[in-house]
Amino acid sequence: MSDNSLTRSETTATQPVPYRGGGFSPKRARWVAPVVFVILITIWEGGARLGWISPIILPAPSEALNALIDLYNSGDLIRHLSASLQRLVGGWFFGTLLGVAFGVAAGLFTLARAGIVPLVAAIFPIPKIALLPLFIIWFGIGEESKIATILFGTFFPTVIAVYGGVDNVDRGLIRMGQSFNLSWWSIVRKIILPGALPAMLSGFRISASIAIILLVAAEMIGAEYGIGAYILLAGNLMAMDQLVAGVTILSLMGLTVSWIIGRLEKILLRWRV
Amino acid sequence: MDLHLDHISHNYDGTAVLSDIHLDIPKGQIVCIIGPSGCGKSTLLRFIGGLEKPTEGQVLQVGNPPEDSLNPLTYIFQDFALLPWRTVSGNVSLVLEDHGIKGNAADAIIKDVLARTKLSDFADALPKQLSGGMKQRVAIARALAVRPACLLMDEPLSALDSQTRELLMDDLVDLWVRENYTAVYVTHNLNEAVRLGHKVVVLSRRPGKIREIVEIDIPLQDRQAHEHLLSEKQAHLWELMREEAMAADQELAHV
Amino acid sequence: MKRFNMNLFTRRFVLGAAAGAATLMGVVGASAAADKVTIGALRFTSHSPSFIAVEKGYFKEEGLDVELKFFQAAQPIAVAIASGDIDFGVTALSGGFYNLADKGALKVIGGLMSEKKGAPGNTIIVSNKAYDEGVKTPADLKGRSWAMTQQGSSFHYMAGLISEANGFTVKDMQLKPLQKVGAMIGALKSGQVDGMAIVPHIASALARGGAVKVIGKIQDMTDYQVTTIFTSTKNTEERKDVVQxxxxxxxxxxxxxxxxxxxxxxxxxxxEAMVDLIHKYVYTDRPREKAAPSIKAGAVYLNEGAALDVKDVERQLKWFQSQKLAPASLTVDKMVDASFVETLK
Structure with a gap:
């Protein structure tokens, strides 16, 4: 073998250099996701029809779809969705508003940073579900405790994202602002906030997902309607088709939010290289 | 308005950075400051513009800035410092907004400074669409918009390739010939210093002291015609700098 | 019925999906020839017959090698029986149970706790605030809020019993699912909900503390087969003898x-001896002096001979179906195998 290669390299003096580049740059391939999705669903449906997958373990996708259609026809889908969306939007909006305020404060002021950052680090990892009994005492079993759960869940990641974003704004731009005698408020409004916007938007992406995750927890308490309540009920009733249908709705909500934020990024961050 | 640097010294965490800098910056002149890296020349520029305070001494304004000057001491940065989310005209308007100049008045100024920096066609472009030279011209336009009494330029051409640098140097010369602006120009490039400086201040290695002030009395617009005179000046400057640069280099290796 | 033989992964999936219940194992007895049987139990006084039969060796005398597996909630027991992990369990009939039964996995084989006049039974309590506002009898609960663990739970059914016995429907009550009994009690004490039903010893302890008011008992309204004994369909078909x-x-x-x-x-x-025996399994985290009153007060009525009130089971199923909490295709015949015990009435 080695003899052979030796003689060949001596006799053939010219050859193309071996190519060692390439790879490490995944491209977009729009058709892959739907194909994977269709194959998985087909295997799942087929397995259920042929009896390989017991209905106790997992309902067939068609059963879940039927549950979804039933839900729509009964008119409850709209009730569940509107109840959940109100909680999501309310909780997320106020959590984000407070999170941005505290995050910007922590990014700008020494005292605020010293006060807020350790507090956030201490409270962020606490599962909000564990605080649910406390929320019931503080906010009752009405909408307040549900909104509070989502609010708390979205507040902390927003603070962290915004504070990090403000911290990472190019100091050179701030110095430029000062050198042109821009007022403090102008520097914050025209330089720091737009500069922190990319970090804020990716923070929103995370906080919106957390809000959806917390929906089920929030609707554990005294919720008659809501996607989370619907999923909980399905679990209690061992109605796996409804469970899968409910989880699918959550996942669709997640996809929608991700799409909206993707559009926002395209529009608001046009300037990014 | 002239500027007067009155015995400026500076320590940073116990390390002396600048020592007893005494210098006049007369109206209508470009003063170049050169020196080996780490000699404190950029720090000195930040003192002049009031972005930092020296430990000792002070920077004095002699006489009042012109009435119409919005921002007497105006910087031009090495990295351009343009807001990437604003267009070319938006970046210029940024520095006018805080002075209450909006609408037609702002548009007129923006149009004027963009014309003066040959950017009229790019008013609506975003910084990411511009080349490095154009970005620095936007920064210059922005500086001109506030009618500065003195331009403070911190290695404005260092981030550019050499062809662009030549073109921009010509632009700065043209602009000076037309407007006679005052400027402090920090650079480590000797060629820039002899092309643009009426006075070239050579700083020693850290702690930076004024080693020599070289006056070049050839008018800016004629300098390219006196190639050999310039090379002599440049060679002289290099002699002054060489030792310092070598010593500074050694020093860094010790740190 | 081979399809319930799941591998380890899928069992975990089902258990985890159901409740993530933690189980504790207590292995009792071991004779070589005995039939191995696993019982899913909760640490409630109403499960005492299991503990007594284990402690006094009744199972052993029947040639059964019994292992008790403790759960935190009833529903995971039903899931574990459906999946074949355990053999026998006791549970209130709830929405989850009906859905599992509809899949053909489970059979009710006997009755246990019953509401019987005069014996301790589920008690209706209301918050002091609601009481002051005039909720003094179960009939006054119309239009009021009602705490329960979940939709389709026995607490939900009891709301149905109360409303039907008093001429209104459960839709006339505002049902508040709060997941846990602790949360229900908390909400009632603080006046965030108006009423709930609870086992007698908890009700009397709360009323004694002045936190709530007792306004009636479920047994005053109707008979109610509260809990039933159940096993897998496979056991009723292939191990009849063991079931007996x-x-x-x-x-x-x-x-x-x-x-x-x-x-x-x-x-x-x-x-006292009985309390000692039960205390080995129930309220083990409390000293005996503190556990004894609760054990004594919680002595609910259990059907002799595990007799089953099939009529009431059918009535419950109908109600759950009317509320769309049980599948319409489920029938009593499919869910109950009454051949092992006496049936009531």
């Missing part, structure tokens, strides 16, 4: 329990 022996031993446990606990004054020494 299990129920025989279990009935002896019930008989012992009734004899002592329904008239606790009759033989105080026997009562």
């Amino acid at each position: 022996r299990f129920l025989k031993a279990y009935s002896r446990g019930i008989a012992d329990y009734l004899a002592v606990m329904q008239d606790q004054e009759k033989d105080p020494a026997a009562t």
Whole structure:
């Protein structure tokens, strides 16, 4: 073998250099996701029809779809969705508003940073579900405790994202602002906030997902309607088709939010290289 | 308005950075400051513009800035410092907004400074669409918009390739010939210093002291015609700098 | 029925999906020839017959090698029986149970706790605030809020019983699912909900503390087969003999329990001995002096011989179906195998 290669390299003096580049740059391939999705669903449906997958373990996708259609026809889908969306939007909006305020404060002021950052680090990892009994005492079993759960869940990641974003704004731009005698408020409004916007938007992406995750927890308490309540009920009733249908709705909500934020990024961050 | 640097010294965490800098910056002149890296020349520029305070001494304004000057001491940065989310005209308007100049008045100024920096066609472009030279011209336009009494330029051409640098140097010369602006120009490039400086201040290695002030009395617009005179000046400057640069280099290796 | 033989992964999936219940194992007895049987149990006094039959060796005498597996909630027991992990369980009939039964996995084989006039039974309590506002009888609960663990739970059904006995429907009550009994009590004490039903010893303890008011009992309204004994369909078909022996031993446990606990004054020494036995399994985190009153007060009525009130089971199923909490295709015949015990009425 080695003899052979030796003689060949001596006799053939010219050859193309071996190519060692390439790879490490995944491209977009729009058709892959739907194909994977269709194959998985087909295997799942087929397995259920042929009896390989017991209905106790997992309902067939068609059963879940039927549950979804039933839900729509009964008119409850709209009730569940509107109840959940109100909680999501309310909780997320106020959590984000407070999170941005505290995050910007922590990014700008020494005292605020010293006060807020350790507090956030201490409270962020606490599962909000564990605080649910406390929320019931503080906010009752009405909408307040549900909104509070989502609010708390979205507040902390927003603070962290915004504070990090403000911290990472190019100091050179701030110095430029000062050198042109821009007022403090102008520097914050025209330089720091737009500069922190990319970090804020990716923070929103995370906080919106957390809000959806917390929906089920929030609707554990005294919720008659809501996607989370619907999923909980399905679990209690061992109605796996409804469970899968409910989880699918959550996942669709997640996809929608991700799409909206993707559009926002395209529009608001046009300037990014 | 002239500027007067009155015995400026500076320590940073116990390390002396600048020592007893005494210098006049007369109206209508470009003063170049050169020196080996780490000699404190950029720090000195930040003192002049009031972005930092020296430990000792002070920077004095002699006489009042012109009435119409919005921002007497105006910087031009090495990295351009343009807001990437604003267009070319938006970046210029940024520095006018805080002075209450909006609408037609702002548009007129923006149009004027963009014309003066040959950017009229790019008013609506975003910084990411511009080349490095154009970005620095936007920064210059922005500086001109506030009618500065003195331009403070911190290695404005260092981030550019050499062809662009030549073109921009010509632009700065043209602009000076037309407007006679005052400027402090920090650079480590000797060629820039002899092309643009009426006075070239050579700083020693850290702690930076004024080693020599070289006056070049050839008018800016004629300098390219006196190639050999310039090379002599440049060679002289290099002699002054060489030792310092070598010593500074050694020093860094010790740190 | 081969399809319920799941591998380890899928069992975990089902258990985890159901409740993530933690189980504790207590292995009791071991004779070589005995049939191995696993019972899913909760640490409630109403599960005492299991403990008595284990402690007194009734199962062993029937040739059963019994292992008790403890759960945190009833529903995971039903799931574990459906998946074949355990053999017998006791549960209230709930929405989850009906759905599992509809898949053909489970069969009710006997009755246990019943509402019987005069015996301790589920008690209706209301918040002090609601009481002051005039909620003084179960009929006053119309238009009021009602705490329950979940939709389709026995607490939900009891709201249905109250409303039907008093001429309104459960839709006239505002149902508040709060997941846990602790949360229900908390919400009631703080006046965030108006009423709920709860086992007698908890109700009396709360009322004694002045936190709530007792306004009635479920047993005053109707008979109610609260809990039933159930096993897998596979056991009723392939291990009939084991099921019979299990129920025989279990009935002896019930008989012992009734004899002592329904008239606790009759033989105080026997009562104390019974409390000692039960305390090995229930309220183990409290000292005996503190556990004893709760164990005594919680001596609910259990059906002799594990007899089953099939009529009431059918009534419950109908109600759950009317509320769309049980599948319409489920019938009593599909869910109940009444061949092992006596049926009531």
